[in-house]
Every structure is written in C-alpha cells, then in structure tokens.
Amino acid sequence: MNTKFEFIHFVQRPTKSPAAVTTAWACLNNRSHDQLGTIAWYGPWRQYCYWPIGTEVYSKGCLSDIEAFIGQLMDDRKLAHNAKAVSP
Numbered sequence: 001m002n003t004k005f006e007f008i009h010f011v012q013r014p015t016k017s018p019a020a021v022t023t024a025w026a027c028l029n030n031r032s033h034d035q036l037g038t039i040a041w042y043g044p045w046r047q048y049c050y051w052p053i054g055t056e057v058y059s060k061g062c063l064s065d066i067e068a069f070i071g072q073l074m075d076d077r078k079l080a081h082n083a084k085a086v087s088p
Contacts, residue, residue: 001072005065008036022048023073027066039070048073 003010003025010025022041027050029036037052048070058066 001076003069004030005068006030007059007062008065010039010069013038022077025069025073039066039073048077 007030009028009030011028013024013026015022015024024038024040026035027037027039028034035053036056037050039048039050041047042049050066050070
C-alpha cells in the first residue's frame with residue numbers, strides 16, 4: 001500500500017480496541033510532518049472518511065492524494081471481506 005505521496009504521507013495509528021477491524025491513519029505534511037487530519041472508518045456511511053484537524057487549505061493534488069489513499073483502504077477492505085467470505 002502506498003502511504004507516501006508528493007505533498008502528504010500517512011502513518012497508521014493504534015486503534016482504540018485490539019479487536020478493531022478497521023485502521024486509523026494520520027495524514028501528515030511531508031515538509032513539516034505536522035498532522036493535517038485523520039482517515040478512519042465511519043460506520044454510518046460504511047466507508048473510510050477524512051477528518052481535517054483545523055482550517056487547512058488543500059490543493060487539487062493533496063485532495064487527489066487523500067482520495068487515492070482512501071481508495072486503497074476501501075480496496076483492501078473489500079479484498080479482506082471477500083477472502084473471509086470464501087474461507088471455510
């Protein structure tokens with residue numbers, strides 16, 4: 001899974017519960033390493049979502065990187081779910 005992009009990168013964060021099925025990721029600026037937001041599972045929408053920390057401004061490229069990373073997380077989740085469904 002690609003976690004490093006042109007302007008931002010993602011670092012997995014510990015989950016609140018050892019039995020957690022989903023992961024949480026910090027979104028960090030590549031230059032300053034400041035945390036810009038978090039990507040985590042949002043149950044009501046049944047998908048990973050992005051929560052910004054403050055009032056940051058994002059370029060098209062940054063938003064595209066966040067979208068690509070969420071896409072990877074969703075693809076991995078689908079693969080894991082399908083593998084679990086096929087297992088005896």
